[in-house]
Amino acid sequence: MNNLRDWLEFLDRTKRLICLEGNIALEYDVLRYIEHFEGKQACFFSRPGGHEVPIAGGLLGQRQWVAELLELPVDQILPAFQRALKAPLEWNVVEQDSAAVHEVTHDKDIDLKRILPIITCHERDGGPYITSGLVHGLNLETGKQNLSINRLQVQGPDRLSILMLPRDLFAYYQAAEKLDKELPVTVTIGHDPVVELASQAIAPRDVCELTIAGALKQRPIDVVKSYTNDVHIPADAEIAIEGFIIPHKRVLEGPFGEFPKYYTGQDLLPYIRITCITHRRNPIYRVNNPSGIENVIIGGIPRESSILERMQLNFPNVLDVRLTAGGLGRFHLIVKIIKKQYGEAKNVIACAFGCHYDIKLVTVVDEDIDINDSEQIEWAIATRFQASRDLVIIQHGLGSKLDPSGDKRGLNDKMGLDATKYLGDDERFYVSRIPPSLGNVYDRLAKDSQSLASYLRS
CATH class of the missing domain: 3.40.1670.10 (UbiD C-terminal domain-like)
Incomplete structure (x- = not known):
């Protein structure tokens, strides 16, 4: 498995992907279908809202699917993440013109909604949101990168507001703002799902989650430098939105139906000034249900591994x-x-x-x-x-x-x-059970219900 397309083909071969045709509206309806089938089947929309770029969603519907993605038993998922956290694998840089994500470039008259089929999720949302964008941020002080998933609201043809919680990317932005400098970021959409999972790991500051993804895959992730900033991104991504987060300026953002299934209010948030959009020749736009099962899996499993690692130290x-x-x-x-x-x-x-x-x-x-x-x-x-x-x-x-x-x-x-048993009171907490026996319980199954019928007639 090397990219999003490989995973879609795998889901299709294993009868876990459905294709949806027709002009399914970007406003509400795309997410309605994804939510309906989530956990059972992934969705591929061929022409959502009449747009030429298709949409894929619901791609990690069960914990078992993650095990298959990593080619591991389910009980080995967290140990694999723990090993990756301990031994990140540095990425491999490829030439800009050889990267699939750079096959098509838009650097003039940028219009987000013309280029990409960005959906509106919920009835009270403030507008269309990119829900599966991986934000690659550059620390201006150290030159290191961070990777995170942030909600991004369309604020204009070449502008995205960004919610940054108090984690690494926000720290990068605060440091840049103190220097009165723009923070370079590139948002990528549509990846090998391992990259999405790695983005949610709780890693030390300046340990880029792309190196954790490489360790999970046991080979370096191929990356390429963005055209208009110094941020490196996965070369096999479907779409890249390059730009800078502007210091000291804010735009009105929200409301948005967040992962707890409630709306956040409106607030003044920083925004990204977009300088360039690149994508594959025939890109696939990835959608994540912000309050769905997939979001629980993508956010939960990497966090579990980090939490388990830290707890086992003590x-x-x-x-x-x-x-x-x-x-x-x-x-x-x-x-x-x-x-x-x-x-x-x-x-x-x-x-x-x-x-x-x-x-x-x-x-x-x-x-x-x-x-x-x-x-x-x-x-x-x-x-x-x-x-x-x-x-x-x-x-x-x-x-x-x-x-x-x-x-x-x-x-x-x-x-x-x-909710643990009391120490020294084993007899009190001895769990009742039926003693084990040799043989299979199915050995005594009758071929039919004739014995019942005979007894009832007697």
Whole structure:
């Protein structure tokens, strides 16, 4: 698998892609179809809104699909990400004119909506948004790059507003603004899905996520320098939007239906001045449902690996973690441990909150619980948790600014549940079971229901 097209062909061969024809409206309808089939089938729109550029969406609908993408068993996904975080692989630079993403160039009379089929997602959104753009930012102080997914609202033919949360790209922009300089960025759309996943890893500052993608693929990512700035981007991307984030200037952005399934309000945000758009000769425009299953998977799995790596440094007996779908792949974390000491689960809870500020609920369970099974997790809470002893509450901690239940400063209350068995009380928590037996339960299946019919007639 080398690019978006390879993945689409794979999904098609395995009967997990549907093609949609006709003039399906860019406003609402494209996302309506993607949301309907999400988790079951990916969608390919041949002429959305009458546009010549097709759209693809819903491409990572299940955790199992990620395992197939990486050619790994499902239980090896997080270890693979952990290895990649420890040993990033530097990229390989190719010539500008040889890159597929540079086959067609638009550097005059740029008009975003004429070139690209940009969709409007929700009924109250402030306008069309690019929802799957990977923003490659250049640190002017170190020359290093960062990769992130940011929401981008169309503000004009050659202008995109950008929401930057308090992470690496925002730090780059703050530093550039202090110097009264524009921040070079290039937005790419349509990639090998491994690059999308890597973009969400929690990596140290100035460790570019493209190098993590290379480590995941066990070969360097081919990159090419943008034409109008010094940012390097994946050479096999479908589309690239080059430009600069302007210092000290803001435009009105929003509302937008974000990943928690609620709208953010309007705010004044920085914007990108677009200097050039390049793309493949026949590009494919990638759409991500901002509040859908795919967004949970893309955001959740890389975060899980980073959180697990950090937690195991302090607690080697942490076996696995999972950011739940109900918690949107951000807010609710399940931690599986081999409990060894009294009070240890509460320390694990505190450690988890320190791994990422988005986390607001941590549930710690024993090694006998399948953390992919919500019923088993609920059973552990029901039978091993007492609020007066096992509940941890932290008031007014730093949380996600996109959590509608938090205050305007981004402060949230956080809760931890110790749903582990009590140490030294094995008999009390011995789980009832049917003793194992030789043979298969299907060995005694009758060929038909004749025995029932005979008994009822007797």
